Amino acid sequence: MTDFDPVIGLEVHAELLTRSKMFCGCAVVDSTAAEPNSSVCEICSGMPGSLPVINQRAVEYALRVALALNCSIAETSVFARKNYFYPDLPKGFQITQYEFPLATDGWIEIDDPSAPVSSKRVRIRRVHLEEDTGKLVHRERHSLVDYNRSGVPLLEIVSEPDLGSADQARLYSLSLRSLLRYLEVNSGDLEKGVMRFEANVSLRPAGSVELGTRTEIKNLNSFRALSRSIEYEIDRQATLLRSGKPVAQDTLGWNEEQQITVSQRSKEEAHDYRYFPEPDLPPLHIDETWVEQIRADLPELPAVKRARFMSEYGLNAYAAGVLTAERSTAAFYEAAIESSQGTSPVKIANWLSGDLFGLLNEAGVEIDQSKVTSEALAGLVALVETGQISAASGKAVLDVLFAEGGSPESVVEKEGLAQVQDQAAIRLIVEQVLSNNPDQVSEYLAGKPALSEWFVGQIMRETRGKADPARVRTELDAALLALNDQEQSQSGR
Numbered sequence: 068m069t070d071f072d073p074v075i076g077l078e079v080h081a082e083l084l085t086r087s088k089m090f091c092g093c094a095v096v097d098s099t100a101a102e103p104n105s106s107v108c109e110i111c112s113g114m115p116g117s118l119p120v121i122n123q124r125a126v127e128y129a130l131r132v133a134l135a136l137n138c139s140i141a142e143t144s145v146f147a148r149k150n151y152f153y154p155d156l157p158k159g160f161q162i163t164q165y166e167f168p169l170a171t172d173g174w175i176e177i178d179d180p181s182a183p184v185s186s187k188r189v190r191i192r193r194v195h196l197e198e199d200t201g202k203l204v205h206r207e208r209h210s211l212v213d214y215n216r217s218g219v220p221l222l223e224i225v226s227e228p229d230l231g232s233a234d235q236a237r238l239y240s241l242s243l244r245s246l247l248r249y250l251e252v253n254s255g256d257l258e259k260g261v262m263r264f265e266a267n268v269s270l271r272p273a274g275s276v277e278l279g280t281r282t283e284i285k286n287l288n289s290f291r292a293l294s295r296s297i298e299y300e301i302d303r304q305a306t307l308l309r310s311g312k313p314v315a316q317d318t319l320g321w322n323e324e325q326q327i328t329v330s331q332r333s334k335e336e337a338h339d340y341r342y343f344p345e346p347d348l349p350p351l352h353i354d355e356t357w358v359e360q361i362r363a364d365l366p367e368l369p370a371v372k373r374a375r376f377m378s379e380y381g382l383n384a385y386a387a388g389v390l391t392a393e394r395s396t397a398a399f400y401e402a403a404i405e406s407s408q409g410t411s412p413v414k415i416a417n418w419l420s421g422d423l424f425g426l427l428n429e430a431g432v433e434i435d436q437s438k439v440t441s442e443a444l445a446g447l448v449a450l451v452e453t454g455q456i457s458a459a460s461g462k463a464v465l466d467v468l469f470a471e472g473g474s475p476e477s478v479v480e481k482e483g484l485a486q487v488q489d490q491a492a493i494r495l496i497v498e499q500v501l502s503n504n505p506d507q508v509s510e511y512l513a514g515k516p517a518l519s520e521w522f523v524g525q526i527m528r529e530t531r532g533k534a535d536p537a538r539v540r541t542e543l544d545a546a547l548l549a550l551n552d553q554e555q556s557q558s559g560r
């Protein structure tokens with residue numbers, strides 16, 4: 068589209084992996100698995116007279132994220148009541164941060180793996196803490212409410228309208244997910260609803276700097292829904308604008324079955340949440356030394372690790388992105404390099420991100436649970452690279468390691484996969500194949516050099532693929548050269 072540029076800003080909600088809830092001592096449980104209403108008390112069910120207490124660990128996790136997002140931390144932030152009525156909100160208000168959020172003005176680099184070093188910086192407007200709501204479960208003729216999720220610490224991360232396409236929005240949310248998992252504050256299990264997205268979408272004439280009227284798509288629970296709904300909304304708004312009609316500011320939902328956005332409420336019916344400071348909680352003062360301690364304890368973050376993998380191990384941007392998306396994968400890779408004694412890190416990366424990832428995905432196994440240890444992978448790659456086994460045998464060995472564990476050397480020995488390296492043995496087979504195929508030899512000598520590939524094939528077949536192809540070629544070339552010399556001297560030249 069050249070006539071209009073899309074403008075997108077995202078609001079991301081992420082549950083924090085604390086042990087207890089935001090303002091009470093109830094355990095945070097897996098709300099897709101636990102017995103409904105099994106982790107609820109008078110505070111998170113909103114009984115009159117109950118008093119909230121701020122969960123320090125939740126604040127710490129929020130600070131981790133805010134610092135990793137390069138935000139400024141507010142010395143004092145304030146919790147506020149956002150008033151509205153809904154059955155999943157027993158208090159009739161949600162405690163959130165409004166005028167004075169925990170952190171503001173940050174940024175994150177997002178990488179587009181299809182374009183080498185094209186890091187794009189997306190500005191973060193604010194990061195604040197709030198509490199999650201309960202959950203409605205709709206049965207045939209009635210709805211049930213489960214308050215296990217009510218009061219679970221929730222982080223809201225709001226971007227500036229810096230994203231220019233559905234794909235950038237997807238990359239941004241993938242980068243955030245990766246970051247939250249690196250920081251160990253969120254599991255990233257979107258199918259359990261621990262990360263949810265809202266997309267604000269508008270169009271403006273190409274090249275213009277003024278923002279157009281936006282619509283907001285609520286409750287997006289997957290990366291697919293996120294990008295599909297944004298694409299749909301861009302098309303819908305473009306069609307309106309091209310025919311001279313305005314876009315109405317609107318709150319939309321995403322209809323998964325029909326793959327369309329649907330209006331939920333218009334600007335006229337917009338909520339008035341009547342925010343006011345939460346009278347039952349003091350302002351939140353953040354101690355500077357605590358912040359510095361959290362900053363110092365941050366792990367190496369995905370973007371930094373990715374750049375280091377490129378410069379230190381010679382990986383291309385794509386491979387480095389794949390190997391650093393998860394902290395566990397990156398750790399496995401570096402452990403393999405550590406134990407490899409000089410095998411090319413690029414080769415190890417290829418075996419890891421190609422063959423081993425393939426097996427892990429197929430079996431639905433996480434790398435930490437893999438029976439293939441980093442040491443075994445490094446050993447396997449070394450066996451292939453030094454020609455002790457063929458690449459094809461290497462894959463067979465990996466299959467066995469994946470199913471049974473153990474060391475690559477023992478698998479090679481047990482399965483008899485070692486390549487014939489013995490020069491004399493190879494020479495013998497070469498001579499045999501040449502003397503068994505006199506017609507092809509004459510043709511070759513008469514000027515058909517391409518036949519040498521055919522001879523290699525015959526020799527490999529003779530050794531059932533176990534000869535080192537490089538040695539086969541050396542021996543074959545020598546033997547053919549000798550035959551050529553012989554013939555020339557016979558013909559008297």
Ligand code: ADP
Nearest residue numbers: 074075076077226227228267268269278279281
């Ligand atoms: P709220 O949605 O609660 O009213 P804001 O007005 O601050 O909050 O906007 C929330 C999100 O909408 C932010 O991510 C912001 O970047 C994005 N946004 C604001 N205006 C536009 C616009 N014209 N087009 C696209 N996104 C926008």
Ligand code: MG
Nearest residue numbers: 078265267283
């Ligand atoms: Mg909004």
Ligand code: ZN
Nearest residue numbers: 091093108111
């Ligand atoms: Zn509780």
